[in-house]
Amino acid sequence: MNEQGAGQGAADGSVGGRDGRRGAGESGGVGSGGSTGHAGEGGSKKTSSDSGSGSASANSSPASRRQLLGRALGIAAGATAAGGTGFGIARATESDAAPDTAPGVAPSRGTTAGQGAAPASAVVPFYGAHQAGIATPAQDRLAFAAFDLTTTSVQDLQILLGTWAAAASQMTRGLPVGAVETSPQAPPIDTGEAEGLGAARLTITVGFGPSLFDQRFGLSGKRPAALADLPTLPGDGSLIPARGGGDLCVQACADDPVVAFHAIRNFARLARGKAVIRWSQLGFGRTSSTSVDQQTERNLLGFKDGTRNIKAESGADLNGYVWVGAEGEQAWMRGGSYLVARRIRMLIESWDTDYLADQENVFGRFKTSGAPLTGKAEFDTPDFAAQGADGRPVIPVNAHIRLAAPETNDGQKILRRGYSYTDGIDATTGLLDAGLFFIAYQKDPRKQFVPIQSRLGQHDNLNEYIRHTGSALFAVPPGLTAAGDWWGKALFG
Ligand SMILES: C=CC1=C(C)c2cc3[nH]c(cc4nc(cc5[nH]c(cc1n2)c(C)c5CCC(=O)O)C(CCC(=O)O)=C4C)c(C)c3C=C
Numbered sequence: 001m002n003e004q005g006a007g008q009g010a011a012d013g014s015v016g017g018r019d020g021r022r023g024a025g026e027s028g029g030v031g032s033g034g035s036t037g038h039a040g041e042g043g044s045k046k047t048s049s050d051s052g053s054g055s056a057s058a059n060s061s062p063a064s065r066r067q068l069l070g071r072a073l074g075i076a077a078g079a080t081a082a083g084g085t086g087f088g089i090a091r092a093t094e095s096d097a098a099p100d101t102a103p104g105v106a107p108s109r110g111t112t113a114g115q116g117a118a119p120a121s122a123v124v125p126f127y128g129a130h131q132a133g134i135a136t137p138a139q140d141r142l143a144f145a146a147f148d149l150t151t152t153s154v155q156d157l158q159i160l161l162g163t164w165a166a167a168a169s170q171m172t173r174g175l176p177v178g179a180v181e182t183s184p185q186a187p188p189i190d191t192g193e194a195e196g197l198g199a200a201r202l203t204i205t206v207g208f209g210p211s212l213f214d215q216r217f218g219l220s221g222k223r224p225a226a227l228a229d230l231p232t233l234p235g236d237g238s239l240i241p242a243r244g245g246g247d248l249c250v251q252a253c254a255d256d257p258v259v260a261f262h263a264i265r266n267f268a269r270l271a272r273g274k275a276v277i278r279w280s281q282l283g284f285g286r287t288s289s290t291s292v293d294q295q296t297e298r299n300l301l302g303f304k305d306g307t308r309n310i311k312a313e314s315g316a317d318l319n320g321y322v323w324v325g326a327e328g329e330q331a332w333m334r335g336g337s338y339l340v341a342r343r344i345r346m347l348i349e350s351w352d353t354d355y356l357a358d359q360e361n362v363f364g365r366f367k368t369s370g371a372p373l374t375g376k377a378e379f380d381t382p383d384f385a386a387q388g389a390d391g392r393p394v395i396p397v398n399a400h401i402r403l404a405a406p407e408t409n410d411g412q413k414i415l416r417r418g419y420s421y422t423d424g425i426d427a428t429t430g431l432l433d434a435g436l437f438f439i440a441y442q443k444d445p446r447k448q449f450v451p452i453q454s455r456l457g458q459h460d461n462l463n464e465y466i467r468h469t470g471s472a473l474f475a476v477p478p479g480l481t482a483a484g485d486w487w488g489k490a491l492f493g
């Protein structure tokens, strides 16, 4: 489906196509191009004037589309009538949306809604003090998207966040966002590809980018100091603007790639007319263990990654380095965290020509065991003071772990939650475009990611083999308390 088709289908809101069905654009699709690309590669970034407004601003049948989705999600007239207070969203989701025990829409003719319900063991609770997907033991797969808002209406934004919350409550329980099989004349509410796959430990984590706090929504006074734009850092020379930024982000993690993709796709569909995907990234093979129960996985350079990560079981580390506490001047962020995403391409072909001892000196760890060069077993504590017979440090001065470790960074730590990625071949060089989609959570990027990356960008032995190509920062608010709560409710309150 091309961009024009998508725009037309959405803009004219027509129901009667040649075959009597709604136009293709209305039947959904991922963001601006339906791919995992970004605005600079194919899909052009839409503005409010060319967004193909498939909902509120279109003039014929969008109301029926909104009603359709709203009915499914329990967000309809109440939310629209809220007049921008957000209260209507809360009430609508609370009163009309399905309780946690039922799908969000009464099954219509032939619907399979509900049949895909997940075994309890595969469900990660959606509601809680903190958003799931941060301290949750890392799942196998990632689908991540940053969105740009195409609306400038606060009410539209609130409706979007409320709609997403209701949809997330469904999907994280392994349920469709609405009927998969509707009447022949209406598009299915849920796109259907995750039917029967269960929840697969799906978590959906939403964040707000610095740009959300510009003049459009009257939020500039609510911008946390810690959400300061990331400064230009050493090693930022290869960043591609279209692979960074965004007003909103959605991190969907699951043990099944279809389940993770389905979440992003349906969020993009529900955002139609209000927001478009700016860039997105699929990830596989979690590169960071975030629980003591998880075996440490390897990154694409073949090294165990996540050995000295913050673990879900360490409440002291989570409170000390990850969750925003009373020190944050914006009360709406307490219990939240800040997400830094970096798309880091690995120069794999070059790395593969490097000899083993050099690879190990790059990281300061042994490749097979993952032990520090000063130890024998993976979890041995690195001894950064140890010297070899030649009087030189055993862990080289420019080794990755020395430069990144809390011992070198005023005791600061971050929670890493990245995934390997591959986007095929670089068309100009024929080399693999693969690497690490680095995600880190922290209390304050100004004290954590920025100084650590500043040091790494200047001195890290690894720099010969990597290029940072994308960068983004998001404020991730605390968890939703119960049905009816929505991301940003306290922000707009
Ligand atoms: C700014 C933060 C970091 C970036 C960017 C980063 C990129 C990056 N890392 C690896 C591979 C490994 N990293 C390891 C440890 C490690 N890395 C960071 C931070 C960043 N890494 C920290 C804080 C740490 C822990 C340091 C410590 O306390 O010892 C390791 C060793 C195993 C482990 O402890 O996880 C590996 C391997 C790659 C490949 C990469 C960019 C592509």
Ligand SMILES: [Fe+2]
Pocket: 400, 404
């Ligand atoms: Fe690292």
